[in-house]
Amino acid sequence: MTDAIRPIELLGAAIGEGAPDRRTRAGPASLRHWGLGGRLSARGRAVRWGAVVGSDLALMPQGPMAVVAEFSQRLAAALAESIEARHLPVVVGGDHSCAVGTWSGVAASLRRDDPGRRLGLVWVDAHLDAHTPETSPSQMPHGMPIAALLGHGAPALTEVGDARPKLRPGDLVLIGPRSWESGEATLLERLGVRVMTHDEVLRRGFADCMHEAIARVTTDTDRWGLSFDLDALDPLDAPGTGSRVARGLRTTEVAAALHGLARDPRFVAAELVEYNPSLDQDRLTAEAAERVLGAMVDRREPGAAGGAPGAERRTARPVAGPRGRP
Numbered sequence: 001m002t003d004a005i006r007p008i009e010l011l012g013a014a015i016g017e018g019a020p021d022r023r024t025r026a027g028p029a030s031l032r033h034w035g036l037g038g039r040l041s042a043r044g045r046a047v048r049w050g051a052v053v054g055s056d057l058a059l060m061p062q063g064p065m066a067v068v069a070e071f072s073q074r075l076a077a078a079l080a081e082s083i084e085a086r087h088l089p090v091v092v093g094g095d096h097s098c099a100v101g102t103w104s105g106v107a108a109s110l111r112r113d114d115p116g117r118r119l120g121l122v123w124v125d126a127h128l129d130a131h132t133p134e135t136s137p138s139q140m141p142h143g144m145p146i147a148a149l150l151g152h153g154a155p156a157l158t159e160v161g162d163a164r165p166k167l168r169p170g171d172l173v174l175i176g177p178r179s180w181e182s183g184e185a186t187l188l189e190r191l192g193v194r195v196m197t198h199d200e201v202l203r204r205g206f207a208d209c210m211h212e213a214i215a216r217v218t219t220d221t222d223r224w225g226l227s228f229d230l231d232a233l234d235p236l237d238a239p240g241t242g243s244r245v246a247r248g249l250r251t252t253e254v255a256a257a258l259h260g261l262a263r264d265p266r267f268v269a270a271e272l273v274e275y276n277p278s279l280d281q282d283r284l285t286a287e288a289a290e291r292v293l294g295a296m297v298d299r300r301e302p303g304a305a306g307g308a309p310g311a312e313r314r315t316a317r318p319v320a321g322p323r324g325r326p
């Protein structure tokens, strides 16, 4: 299979119940109405919207974990179906709890023919998202997907698809964290997961970190993907996110480093999450989302990279912060 024949299938992950601010549930519909699909199609690939998987609000009386668990099963099925149809699935969230469904579905698809096949994952985020119910002060599932994918935490999240861990610690790299609690940091340290904090990115540059991350997640794995939380970006560039944290990565530097990575035939899926349209300012965050995703899936040579007109000159009004996420 060559990369040229993989059209992008945008899959909506309409869920907000995994987070304290549930308004990211409207993220996929908002980006769709804004015209994300048409804008991405300028990057040299066919683009279509596939399923929009929505959380079942009738489950809320049972708590957020029940909502996320049931949602994850359906999102995982949508991912496996998309990959088997030879699409390049791009999940648009939604709070980051959707990552459990996204990458469980990708792992299921990979393992269908050979249970030994391995998934590599680069995770760009302001947070570690590696809590378990034992360490999480808030108990919110969007702070738990990394732990769950590594096989730690609530069975409702770790056993989506099957009971095996979906990732090995050495096949995962986090880039950009700048807000975390000790319990989740301890778990990742114990497991030996490579975490490039925001301070490390400031020292080395995002491109250098990304280069190392890709080298790691493509070593001894069969396919790899990228999960991008918009809160990794500076709120000046992306004010409309679920859990805003002061400072952060700048969109221009990130987009340049991500350019064309989906041309790698081993690149299996991407995910962009935590778009909160209620907190966006003049669609600045929607433009940032398009620039990040567009860079990833761009099939043109780097010199042809466009991006949203004027996006590099626009920044948000100053926002209150830091607002860490317990």
Ligand SMILES: [Mn+2]
Residues within 6 Å of the ligand: 096, 125, 126, 127, 129, 142, 229
């Ligand atoms: Mn996250």
